[in-house]
Amino acid sequence: MAGAPRTSARDLAAAYGLAVGSVVVATLLRWALEPWLSGHGHYLLYAVAVLVTGAFAGSGPALAAALASVAAVALMGWASGEAAILERVVFLFACSVIILVVSYIMRLQWRLRASEQVAERRANRAHDLAETLNLLIDGAEGYGIYMLDPDGRITIWNKAAERLKGWSEREVVGRHCSIFYPDTALALDKPQHDLDRARAEGCLEEEDWCVRKNGSEFLAHTMLTPLYDEQGALRGFAKVVRDVTEQRAAERHLQASAAQFRSILAAVPDAMVVINETGKILSFSAAAEKLFGVCEADVVGSNVSRLMPAPDRDRHDDYLRRYLETGEARMIGVGGIVLGQRHDGTTFPMDLSVGEATSEGGRVFIGFIRDLTEKVADEERIEALRSELVHAARVSAMGTMASTLAHELNQPITAVVTFVRGARNMLRDGNAEDRETIEEGLDEAFEEALRAGSIVRRLREFVARGEVEKSIEALSALVEDASELALIGARERGVEASFRLDLSVDSVLVDRIQIQQVLINLMRNAIEAMIGAPRRSLTISTAPDDPGFVRVSVADTGPGVPPGIAENLFRAFHSTKSSGMGLGLSICRTIVEANGGRIWLEPDSGDGARFHFTLVHADAESLE
Amino acid sequence: MTSSRKKNMPPLLLIEDDASVRRGLQLMLQGAGYQVIAFASAAAALADPVSVEATHLVVDYSMPYCDGIESLRTLQERGWDGVAVLITAHFSESLRSEAISAGFVEVLPKPFRDDVLLEELARVAEPIV
Numbered sequence: 001m002a003g004a005p006r007t008s009a010r011d012l013a014a015a016y017g018l019a020v021g022s023v024v025v026a027t028l029l030r031w032a033l034e035p036w037l038s039g040h041g042h043y044l045l046y047a048v049a050v051l052v053t054g055a056f057a058g059s060g061p062a063l064a065a066a067l068a069s070v071a072a073v074a075l076m077g078w079a080s081g082e083a084a085i086l087e088r089v090v091f092l093f094a095c096s097v098i099i100l101v102v103s104y105i106m107r108l109q110w111r112l113r114a115s116e117q118v119a120e121r122r123a124n125r126a127h128d129l130a131e132t133l134n135l136l137i138d139g140a141e142g143y144g145i146y147m148l149d150p151d152g153r154i155t156i157w158n159k160a161a162e163r164l165k166g167w168s169e170r171e172v173v174g175r176h177c178s179i180f181y182p183d184t185a186l187a188l189d190k191p192q193h194d195l196d197r198a199r200a201e202g203c204l205e206e207e208d209w210c211v212r213k214n215g216s217e218f219l220a221h222t223m224l225t226p227l228y229d230e231q232g233a234l235r236g237f238a239k240v241v242r243d244v245t246e247q248r249a250a251e252r253h254l255q256a257s258a259a260q261f262r263s264i265l266a267a268v269p270d271a272m273v274v275i276n277e278t279g280k281i282l283s284f285s286a287a288a289e290k291l292f293g294v295c296e297a298d299v300v301g302s303n304v305s306r307l308m309p310a311p312d313r314d315r316h317d318d319y320l321r322r323y324l325e326t327g328e329a330r331m332i333g334v335g336g337i338v339l340g341q342r343h344d345g346t347t348f349p350m351d352l353s354v355g356e357a358t359s360e361g362g363r364v365f366i367g368f369i370r371d372l373t374e375k376v377a378d379e380e381r382i383e384a385l386r387s388e389l390v391h392a393a394r395v396s397a398m399g400t401m402a403s404t405l406a407h408e409l410n411q412p413i414t415a416v417v418t419f420v421r422g423a424r425n426m427l428r429d430g431n432a433e434d435r436e437t438i439e440e441g442l443d444e445a446f447e448e449a450l451r452a453g454s455i456v457r458r459l460r461e462f463v464a465r466g467e468v469e470k471s472i473e474a475l476s477a478l479v480e481d482a483s484e485l486a487l488i489g490a491r492e493r494g495v496e497a498s499f500r501l502d503l504s505v506d507s508v509l510v511d512r513i514q515i516q517q518v519l520i521n522l523m524r525n526a527i528e529a530m531i532g533a534p535r536r537s538l539t540i541s542t543a544p545d546d547p548g549f550v551r552v553s554v555a556d557t558g559p560g561v562p563p564g565i566a567e568n569l570f571r572a573f574h575s576t577k578s579s580g581m582g583l584g585l586s587i588c589r590t591i592v593e594a595n596g597g598r599i600w601l602e603p604d605s606g607d608g609a610r611f612h613f614t615l616v617h618a619d620a621e622s623l624e
Numbered sequence: 625m626t627s628s629r630k631k632n633m634p635p636l637l638l639i640e641d642d643a644s645v646r647r648g649l650q651l652m653l654q655g656a657g658y659q660v661i662a663f664a665s666a667a668a669a670l671a672d673p674v675s676v677e678a679t680h681l682v683v684d685y686s687m688p689y690c691d692g693i694e695s696l697r698t699l700q701e702r703g704w705d706g707v708a709v710l711i712t713a714h715f716s717e718s719l720r721s722e723a724i725s726a727g728f729v730e731v732l733p734k735p736f737r738d739d740v741l742l743e744e745l746a747r748v749a750e751p752i753v
Contacts, residue, residue: 182664184643209647215668216661217647245654253655 015057019065022049027072042078043069043091050095054102062102066095144241147227150234152177152195164220164243166213177239182211198224198237207244219245271369275304277362279320291350291371294343304367309341324363332356332365337372348373386590393587394517395463397524404489409455412448419445458485462513462520470595472618473515475508475542475550476501482516483540486523493536495527500541505550509618514591518599521584522554522611529558529609549597549614557608566601588613633659636745637678639669639695640711641687645734649682649741656742666690666698676702680745685712685719685731693726700727709744711736 026045030037046069054062070088073079079088137145137158144161146154153176157169165172165180172179178191185191185208198204203225210220223240265272271288275281281304284296292299292307299306305316312319319330331338335353342348349372357364398405419441426434426441462485479501487497508515523538530536535557545551561569570589585599592599597614636658640646643664650662658680663669666687676699683692690698692710710723715733723731730744 182643209643214663214672214674215665216663216672217650218662219647219651245650245660249651249654249660251655252651256655 015053015061016064018057019053019061020068022052023065023068023072025049026069027076030078031076039078042073042076043087043094046073046091047094047098051098051102054099058106059099059103062095062099066092066099069095142242144239146172146239146241148177148195148237148239150236152191152237155236161241164212164218164241165210171213180210182209182217185209194224195226195237199226199234202226207248210241218243219248268368269370271371273304273307273367273369275365275367277320277324277364279303279305279317282364288369291369292340292342307340309339309347312338313341320365340369340371349376386594390514390517390587390591391463393584394513397517397521397584398459398463401485401488401524405455405459408488409452412452412455415448416445416452419448455484455488462516464513470509470511472507472509473512475506475552475615476503478508478510478512478516479519479540479542479552482519483523485516486520486527490527490538493527493531495530495536495538497538497540500539502542502544505542505544505617505619507618508550508615510595510615511591515595515615518588518591518613519552519554521588525584526554526556526558526609530556533558544617545614548617548619550617551612551614553610553612555608555610560604560606560609561601563604566604569601570599633657634680635659635661635674635678636680636682637669637675638662639664639666639681639683639687639692641665641684645684652738653682653741653745656738658745666692666695670695670698675699676704678704679706681706681708682741682745683708683710685710685723686714693723693728696726696728707745707747709741711741 023046026049030042030045046066049069050062050065053065070092073088078084138160142160142164144164145158146161147156149155153174154172157167157172162168167179176191178186181191194204203223205221205223207219207221209217210222211217221242221244225238225240227235227238229235266286268285269287271291272283272285273281273288274283281299281302284299289295303317305313308316322328323330323332331352332354333356335351337349338352339347340350340352351370351372353368355366355368357366423438423441423445426438458481479499483497483499487495490497519540523540526538530538537557539553539555541553541555543551543553570585589599592613592615596616599611599613602610602612634657636653638646638649638653638660640649640662641664646662646664650660654660661669661672661674661678663672666683667689669675670690681696681699681704683695685692692712696708696710708728710728710731711734712719712731713734715731720731729747732741732744
């Protein structure tokens with residue numbers, strides 16, 4: 001209490017009370033002993049009082065007791081004579097020695113008590129820590145934790161280690177850690193090597209096979225850490241073990257399926273590109289590398305738009321964003337033919353189909369790409385051949401008409417010759433009244449020459465090797481032009497031609513020359529078919545068909561087409577004529593279908609043949 | 625996660641004295657969905673009570689002290705009736721017929737393909753007469 005930093009008022013009062021009390025008791029005792037001491041040792045008992053006060057109340061009250069003692073001696077009248085002053089000085093000296101000793105002892109005592117308290121607190125904390133750590137170590141699911149002494153013998157063993165390895169704490173503590181190593185590792189002295197390596201490297205982390213108590217093995221991930229004390233001496237090792245068999249097995253399984261997946265992708269002839277939601281390329285197959293002429297490492301991470309030319313290149317991000325926001329698909333799940341751009345900047349047509357998948361990293365889009373360069377080239381070649389064939393057929397059709405045409409041309413030429421000769425003769429005669437006749441004759445010659453020119457012009461147009469192109473044409477004009485050529489020589493054969501054209505469906509989207517060719521072909525066939533027929537009437541009519549189509553019909557009054565022949569009528573090389581290759585109607589079908597329509601023969605009704613074909617009606621709505 | 629998964633994984637007893645073959649098979653079979661308990665010797669495997677709980681057995685034929693067929697017989701004496709496949713580097717037709725009559729579903733000569741072993745293990749155990 002004497003050295004305590006804070007002293008309450010009550011403690012203070014008690015301390016000084018003790019000082020006063022002890023002095024009073026000493027005075028009374030000295031007074032009682034006066035008959036025996038007779039004037040000697042006045043201060044003896046006071047020294048005891050000061051000692052007692054100092055021991056129990058501290059140095060301050062002891063000092064007070066000493067002063068009170070001097071006062072008491074003076075008061076009692078004991079301080080008389082010459083020795084009194086010396087006695088007082090000696091007493092005060094003794095008192096100061098007592099006070100010094102007492103306060104020193106007090107301080108020692110207090111210090112001892114304080115260090116005891118610190119030790120106790122420390123012990124408590126260490127206990128708490130140890131308990132927490134134990135809970136943690138035992139609770140670490142799957143993490144076997146144990147400690148080894150410097151020689152490798154087990155000193156501490158947790159519950160998870162027991163679960164992992166099958167050894168209980170009681171069985172295993174004190175045994176050497178080599179019991180966890182398989183025979184093959186023991187043969188290489190691995191346990192000691194591991195301890196040495198851990199010391200040399202500061203920590204040893206590895207994956208290796210580990211033996212359980214029952215002899216079965218598991219693949220363990222281990223971490224061996226050496227522990228040192230403050231002096232740097234090796235205290236032992238801490239080892240943390242985890243069973244990773246399952247994990248490694250799953251990884252291996254995954255790797256195997258991933259490898260399989262990759263090999264499948266490598267074998268798929270279509271190029272495959274995987275992108276994420278922002279258009280970044282995640283994967284680029286071997287076929288894609290070949291197709292785009294760039295290797296996977298160079299494109300992964302960049303935007304897929306680099307694989308397409310403008311305008312798609314600049315719009316692709318918007319396409320993706322719109323799809324993600326609205327679900328409105330342009331390509332995804334639909335697919336189509338688009339242009340791709342190779343690394344060298346050249347473009348090529350490709351068939352693209354895009355699928356969507358959800359992976360761990362979010363949504364991904366998988367594009368399968370087929371190069372259409374060759375297909376398109378093939379189609380173009382076929383188209384070229386077809387138009388060659390159609391053209392050849394036109395030329396050949398005219399060839400078969402050569403004699404008719406010659407006759408048709410000879411007519412006006414003959415007329416011109418006759419008129420010109422007649423006019424010259426009349427001019428030579430010089431009769432003035434002939435002038436009018438001469439003028440009429442020259443006008444006739446002029447008309448006939450024009451007629452011949454018009455036939456030649458149509459003919460040349462017809463057999464010209466024109467580009468295949470569709471345009472909007474007036475069907476009536478087209479029929480008229482075709483008739484000019486087709487009906488050459490018809491009248492001479494007694495064929496009456498009549499037209500019933502519906503002008504409400506007059507405009508069609510066609511290749512003019514090709515459709516004329518169809519018409520000429522059908523009309524010439526009809527005219528030929530009616531040779532020898534009692535009634536020879538050819539009717540060409542147009543009428544609305546299915547919405548968006550116009551039907552053109554060519555009907556004759558010939559013997560009709562026998563059913564057996566009608567079946568194969570539109571196939572190539574089926575001819576009923578002695579001359580000809582049987583290409584006429586098959587070419588008609590090719591042309592009509594290429595122009596978006598169809599062609600057919602009306603079933604025989606006994607009054608001649610009726611051929612129909614349809615053309616695309618170019619009315620305001622369908623023109624967009 | 626591991627414990628709940630393990631409940632659905634059929635326990636498989638693997639006995640093979642060659643460490644690399646055993647460990648490779650352990651990882652492959654574990655990856656294929658079996659809960660593999662692997663032992664280097666039949667003695668250790670049979671001493672462990674978990675051996676009877678396994679539903680599948682893959683055992684090497686030629687091992688010191690106790691061969692694969694004996695191992696199966698010992699297990700059968702304890703009432704075991706799972707699917708057993710014998711693997712061996714010393715394949716012969718007589719060994720095959722001996723093993724089949726002992727109750728193995730198939731004998732696979734080493735080296736064998738992973739998928740062949742998995743197919744055999746997936747077969748329903750034929751009733752042992």
